[in-house]
Amino acid sequence: MDKKIWIKDPTAVWTGNQLAAARGIVIEGNRIIELVEQEPASEVDEVFDASNQVLLPGLVNCHHHFYQTLTRAFPEALDKELFEWLVSLYPVWANLDEAAIRASTTTALCELLLSGCTTTTDHHYVFSTSTGRAIDVQADVAAQLGIRAILTRGSMSLGESSGGLPPDKVVQSPGDILRDSERLIMEFHDPAEDSMLQIALAPCSPFSVTSELMRDSAILAREHKVLLHTHLAETLDENEFCLEMFGKRPVDYLEEVGWLADDVWLAHGIHFNQDEIERLGKAGVAVSHCPSSNMILASGSCPVPALRAAGSPVGLGVDGSASNDCSNMMQELRQAFLLQRLAHGASAFSHEDALQIATAGGAALFKRNSIGEIAPGKLADIALFDLDELRFSGAGDPVAALVLCGAHRASAVMVNGQWRVQDGALVDIDIDAVRTGHQAAATTLWKT
Ligand SMILES: [Zn+2]
Numbered sequence: 262m263d264k265k266i267w268i269k270d271p272t273a274v275w276t277g278n279q280l281a282a283a284r285g286i287v288i289e290g291n292r293i294i295e296l297v298e299q300e301p302a303s304e305v306d307e308v309f310d311a312s313n314q315v316l317l318p319g320l321v322n323c324h325h326h327f328y329q330t331l332t333r334a335f336p337e338a339l340d341k342e343l344f345e346w347l348v349s350l351y352p353v354w355a356n357l358d359e360a361a362i363r364a365s366t367t368t369a370l371c372e373l374l375l376s377g378c379t380t381t382t383d384h385h386y387v388f389s390t391s392t393g394r395a396i397d398v399q400a401d402v403a404a405q406l407g408i409r410a411i412l413t414r415g416s417m418s419l420g421e422s423s424g425g426l427p428p429d430k431v432v433q434s435p436g437d438i439l440r441d442s443e444r445l446i447m448e449f450h451d452p453a454e455d456s457m458l459q460i461a462l463a464p465c466s467p468f469s470v471t472s473e474l475m476r477d478s479a480i481l482a483r484e485h486k487v488l489l490h491t492h493l494a495e496t497l498d499e500n501e502f503c504l505e506m507f508g509k510r511p512v513d514y515l516e517e518v519g520w521l522a523d524d525v526w527l528a529h530g531i532h533f534n535q536d537e538i539e540r541l542g543k544a545g546v547a548v549s550h551c552p553s554s555n556m557i558l559a560s561g562s563c564p565v566p567a568l569r570a571a572g573s574p575v576g577l578g579v580d581g582s583a584s585n586d587c588s589n590m591m592q593e594l595r596q597a598f599l600l601q602r603l604a605h606g607a608s609a610f611s612h613e614d615a616l617q618i619a620t621a622g623g624a625a626l627f628k629r630n631s632i633g634e635i636a637p638g639k640l641a642d643i644a645l646f647d648l649d650e651l652r653f654s655g656a657g658d659p660v661a662a663l664v665l666c667g668a669h670r671a672s673a674v675m676v677n678g679q680w681r682v683q684d685g686a687l688v689d690i691d692i693d694a695v696r697t698g699h700q701a702a703a704t705t706l707w708k709t
Pocket residue numbers: 324325326384492528580581
C-alpha cells in the first residue's frame with residue numbers, strides 16, 4: 262500500500278487555474294487524491310507542515326538547451342543579437358563531449374528543481390562525433406535526479422556551405438539524424454500517462470535545417486506519435502532569411518513542410534501578423550514564451566494574449582543558459598509577467614496568467630493532461646514556496662506575492678510522489694560537487 266501524505270495548511274493553494282480554499286491536499290503514491298476542505302476523508306500516514314507556504318502545481322519548462330549552462334555570460338557573445346550571438350558560440354559548442362553534456366544537464370536540472378520545476382524539456386541539437394549519445398546521457402541524468410522530462414532529438418542539416426548559419430562541422434546528414442531519432446524513440450519514449458521520460462523530434466530552426474528534414478521529421482514523429490518542436494519567428498532576421506531562402510514567411514513555411522498542426526510546439530513565436538496568429542491558433546500549434554532570452558537578445562516579445570485568444574496553448578520556457586543565463590522557472594515566470602504587461606497593458610496579463618502559462622499552459626503544450634494542475638487524480642508534481650522571507654514581508658495576496666515580490670527558490674518540490682527538494686535543498690545531491698564539476702567542464706570547453 263502506498264502511504265498517504267497530507268500537505269497540511271498551506272497559506273494558499275493555487276491549482277493551475279484558480280485559488281482553492283482548502284486545508285491542503287492528500288497525496289497517495291504518485292497521485293493527488295484529495296483537496297482537503299476540513300479534515301482528510303480517511304486517516305493519513307504522514308503530515309507535511311506547509312504553514313506559511315504557498316502550494317503550486319510543479320512548474321513546467323517548455324524550452325531549454327542544457328548544454329548552454331557551460332557558456333553563460335560568455336565574453337564573445339555579449340551584447341549581440343541572435344545570428345551574431347550564434348556565430349560567436351557555434352565554434353565553442355562544436356567542442357562539446359559527453360562529459361560536458363552530463364555536467365551541464367546535471368546543473369540545469371538541479372537549478373530547475375530548486376526553482377519549483379517538476380517537468381522540463383531540453384532541445385539538444387549540437388551533434389558531433391563526440392556527442393553522438395548526448396540524449397542517452399541526458400536521459401540517464403534526468404532519471405537519477407527524478408525530474409519528469411521530454412527530451413527532444415534536435416538536429417542541424419543546413420551548414421554554412423549550403424547557405425545555412427551553423428558551421429559544417431556541427432551539421433549531420435538527414436539519414437544519420439532520422440536513424441538516431443528513431444533509435445531514441447524506440448529506446449526511451451514512454452507514452453504512459455505518468456511517464457517520466459518522453460522523446461520529441463526537434464529540427465533546430467529554418468536557418469539550420471533543410472525543408473526535406475522538416476518534412477521527414479514530421480513523418481517519423483507521426484508514425485511514432487511523438488511531438489515536434491522547433492524555433493520559429495524568433496527574430497526579424499529569421500523572417501528575412503525565410504523570405505530569401507524559401508520565398509515565404511515562417512508560418513507559410515511551417516505549413517508547407519506539414520508542421521501547422523497540434524502536435525507541434527514552437528519556441529519564441531514572436532514575429533507573427535494577426536492572420537498568422539489565427540492560423541496557428543486554429544491549427545492548435547503551441548508556443549513556448551521565453552521572455553528573458555527575448556529581452557537579452559533584443560528579439561522582440563511574443564504576443565501571448567493574442568495567441569491564447571486564438572486557441573494556441575502557450576507555455577513558458579527559460580531557453581538556453583547562454584541567453585538567460587540561468588534555469589530558474591520562478592524568475593522566468595516573473596519576467597513573462599513584466600514583459601507581457603509592458604507589451605500589452607496592465608489588464609492584459611495578470612500574475613495568474615503568468616502562473617497559468619508556467620503550469621497548466623505547459624501541460625497543455627505537452628498534451629499531458631495529468632500534470633500542471635492540483636486536483637484529485639492528477640500526478641503528485643507540486644512545489645511549495647516559503648513566504649517567511651524579508652522579500653515577502655508586508656504582502657497582502659500570497660499568490661500574487663510570489664510573482665510580484667520575486668520568489669526564486671522553492672522550499673519543497675515533489676515529483677511523481679517523491680520529494681526532490683526539501684528545506685530549500687536538493688534531496689541526496691551534493692550541490693557543491695555538482696558546481697565544481699560543472700565549472701571544470703566549462704573551463705575545459707572554453708580552452709578546447
Ligand atoms: Zn532556444
